[in-house]
Amino acid sequence: MSSHLHILKNYLNHWFKAKGRHSIHSPFLFSLYENCISNIAKYPFENSIEQIRTNLLSNNNLIAVNDLGAGSKIDNSQKRKISQIAKYSLKSQKEAIFLACFSKHISAQNIIELGTSFGTTTLYIAKHNQKAQIHTIEGSPEIAKIASSNFQQLNFENIKLHIGNFDDILPKLLNEITADIIYIDGNHTKEATLRYFDMALEKINPKGFMVFDDIYWSKGMTKAWKSIIKHPRVSISIDFFHLGIISIDQDFTKQDFRLRM
Numbered sequence: 526m527s528s529h530l531h532i533l534k535n536y537l538n539h540w541f542k543a544k545g546r547h548s549i550h551s552p553f554l555f556s557l558y559e560n561c562i563s564n565i566a567k568y569p570f571e572n573s574i575e576q577i578r579t580n581l582l583s584n585n586n587l588i589a590v591n592d593l594g595a596g597s598k599i600d601n602s603q604k605r606k607i608s609q610i611a612k613y614s615l616k617s618q619k620e621a622i623f624l625a626c627f628s629k630h631i632s633a634q635n636i637i638e639l640g641t642s643f644g645t646t647t648l649y650i651a652k653h654n655q656k657a658q659i660h661t662i663e664g665s666p667e668i669a670k671i672a673s674s675n676f677q678q679l680n681f682e683n684i685k686l687h688i689g690n691f692d693d694i695l696p697k698l699l700n701e702i703t704a705d706i707i708y709i710d711g712n713h714t715k716e717a718t719l720r721y722f723d724m725a726l727e728k729i730n731p732k733g734f735m736v737f738d739d740i741y742w743s744k745g746m747t748k749a750w751k752s753i754i755k756h757p758r759v760s761i762s763i764d765f766f767h768l769g770i771i772s773i774d775q776d777f778t779k780q781d782f783r784l785r786m
């Protein structure tokens with residue numbers, strides 16, 4: 526099955542099985558849904574961040590890309606247009622706002638993002654979680670340079686950008702801080718995703734959450750997600766199709782949810 530068919534099949538499956546607000550009985554999930562999905566308008570698009578996105582989308586300069594991940598389905602050349610990277614790599618406003626809201630909802634103090642790209646999602650999280658420290662990791666130096674200048678432009682003091690491979694930086698960071706959220710949005714292979722999950726499992730705050738982006742991007746990513754949610758230490762899992770969230774908090778009764786965003 527081609528990867529497009531794989532995504533379509535899983536999308537239709539999700540659409541038919543996913544639930545809306547009225548069928549949620551878990552109090553944690555109900556309040557998350559109310560706060561971060563039904564009332565998402567409380568978190569407006571940020572003009573200053575959206576101006577950065579607009580500028581990136583119209584910038585046709587080429588930059589060198591050092592791809593340390595699973596590659597792109599669109600363009601795997603070593604020099605890519607900034608506009609194309611912005612179009613295909615950056616999370617939408619809605620997803621960025623959801624992640625910012627989710628971080629606030631669980632009062633996250635330390636957040637790790639694997640895969641900064643140009644930093645628009647990082648900026649949304651930082652804007653709505655000004656007391657939290659966000660550590661974001663990017664392996665492609667020219668992409669990281671643009672993210673860094675975006676962070677300087679908006680002058681957030683709660684973002685620390687780490688340039689390098691997730692495999693080198695994540696273990697060091699996990700030894701230095703207790704992360705409340707680890708958001709994995711890069712190197713979308715089954716093996717890498719399971720490796721980051723295993724690393725994080727030992728060190729994350731036991732009340733913390735891991736967010737996996739693009740869980741249906743490929744068969745490998747779907748296998749990784751299915752294996753993660755079956756792990757004996759995972760209590761709840763929430764499948765939003767574009768991303769999946771898991772908790773290892775043993776106070777939650779083990780349950781797998783599929784929700785519409």
Ligand SMILES: C[S@@+](CC[C@H](N)C(=O)[O-])C[C@H]1O[C@@H](n2cnc3c(N)ncnc32)[C@H](O)[C@@H]1O
Nearest residue numbers: 593594615616640642646664690691710711712
């Ligand atoms: C999908 S983009 C991140 C998008 C961003 N989180 C957002 O929400 O807009 C993934 C990024 O991860 C980076 N990346 C992939 N594999 C990596 C690795 N092994 N180490 C460091 N960076 C990596 C890529 O260079 C790319 O910029």
